[in-house]
Amino acid sequence: MTDPEAVGGLGLRWLEADGPDADIVLSTRVRLARNLQGHRFASRTDMDERRRICDGVARLVDSSSLPGGARLLAMEGLEAHSRRILLERRLVSHDLVGRVDGAEPAAGAALLAWPDAPVSAMVNEEDHLRLQCLVSGLSAVDAWSLVDRLDVGLGSELPLAFHHDFGYLTSCPTNAGTGLRASALVHLPALVLTKEIGRVLEGLDRLGLTHRGVEGEGSRFTGNFFQLSNQTTLGRSEEDLIEHFGRTVDSVVEKEREARQVLLNAGPRMEDLIWRAYGLLRHARLLDYRDLSELLSGVRLGVSLGVLKAPAIGSLNRMMVFAQAAHLDEAAGRALSAEERRCHRAEYVRAALRDPGEASTSDAAL
């Protein structure tokens, strides 16, 4: 369905689970909000101005200031299905792709991406440019240094809106200054089970980190997955922000590991939870994505603790991506009905658990 050239393996690097604490921290993302001098902020731009901004980026694709192999995907040029795939890969936002139910996305909305690198940039989102890097595990420094390199490259060609007092200027004042947002997708089942999670999240608030569910702002958490990110972007250096963020998330990881040991020592209840989740995933014939998230949470915990010998964490990451609706449609080669999708999801997961290598076949097909 998707033109393989268009989407390919974009956004899949974090799945490898080769980063630090990748069993608990699925991924770290650092994004920088940037705007171009001489253009109005996105909310004030018209179609022409948005196209001119996008053209400016397009001219850089083959320049030496950016890493080679850059690809600029205009949202207008992609079918809805491909835009859904990009959304499910967390490479683009709902704002960028517009409604994916057939309505066209806004003029000039585009994604600049590299098949071989975990960096990308949304063009004409809330800011003219949203650079981001998405890596495995708790790797805020790595993600920051990669996105910083992209920022330097783009900034050397495109004059960025910068104020000597405020720093980078952004469409929404909460992003001004560094324009930096670091976030980590963390899995905290033991803190949820021991009911310590409320206290931990409150503690994070005081340290300047917000939390939300995996589906984005305001969403409820499912499967004990939480997105943690920094609130402050102003008044501190990027290095400070990244260091503070990494240290704070690391303390959460420590608390989660301690809670797991407490639970493991308290009897077979957690083992039971793990094996039940495994048993259901291994045998279910119908799976909602939400259902899947909850069950993958149990299996992930089991693998992390060594209660389950397989699958690898990387396979579990893959399931989270490839068992999503558009990815299932992609593998089936057609748009599935809601019930078909629940069937296909269960079938895909069963195959992946039977043969952990199998979970990666779908992305080979893309």
Place this chain on the structure above:
Amino acid sequence: MTDPEAVGGLGLRWLEADGPDADIVLSTRVRLARNLQGHRFASRTDMDERRRICDGVARLVDSSSLPGGARLLAMEGLEAHSRRILLERRLVSHDLVGRVDGAEPAAGAALLAWPDAPVSAMVNEEDHLRLQCLVSGLSAVDAWSLVDRLDVGLGSELPLAFHHDFGYLTSCPTNAGTGLRASALVHLPALVLTKEIGRVLEGLDRLGLTHRGVEGEGSRFTGNFFQLSNQTTLGRSEEDLIEHFGRTVDSVVEKEREARQVLLNAGPRMEDLIWRAYGLLRHARLLDYRDLSELLSGVRLGVSLGVLKAPAIGSLNRMMVFAQAAHLDEAAGRALSAEERRCHRAEYVRAALRDPGEASTSDAAL
């Protein structure tokens, strides 16, 4: 723990699942309430009279009027654990064994049973004698003819209280006449899923059959298992009662089979339910008995429909008996704590599902 000589394989014949419709009708039981001439009804007897009644039965054990190999187990002579085993085999009632938490059962309370036959008789329960036959599947005629033979044998030696107008006299008038109660333990998951069960049970009421859960009078049903039995014991011949009972239960079995086909044709929801139950039983580390009943219900449905190739219905019957508390204690050789029991139950079920033959090893040990 139990003296193997005392309990042995008593009450296990129905597990073989060799009776008609044994996938849906787990067992049929026919019991006859009988009282001895010249003795007061049980509620009026004192210790001495109860002992005399029991002695009268004891004298018959080696007589030629009863089948050979009869064994009379005095409840007073059994430890609480053995009485629990008999309860779990459905050979004795709570009334007969007294409290099993250590308090002694009543004087003269006994079980007359045969290791090689599915018949038995409680002595000094609500009536002086409660003869019963417990067989696999929907086999009311067979069960009746076996228990009738025992009745003829006992009646030829012991003068039974009989009135030419009322028939057999019983402690509670609702049992007078034939003293016959036929009951079938049936598994009706599809009628429950399609919500037809209420209508079906109401229909049974009008046909003179009552229903209750598996734990006896007033109990809620678990695992979609229902006990159906006749209400009327008076004014019709035993053959009439048995014929009517068998025909009525058979109509319920038909309705259940129809509902299963409707569900199977309505999409993968039932297959999902079956496989989820299987997955949980196959992998859980802790199981309540109630939990087990619900899950065995799904697996039984799956085996009956051919969705699951294994285990055999007989293995599922075995699990219902051998995963009960006293049977687990017996297999462990000691009294387990509540949590240990949940562990042992899950372990036993996993082994039984891995190797369906294994479910029978525990009774070999008895």
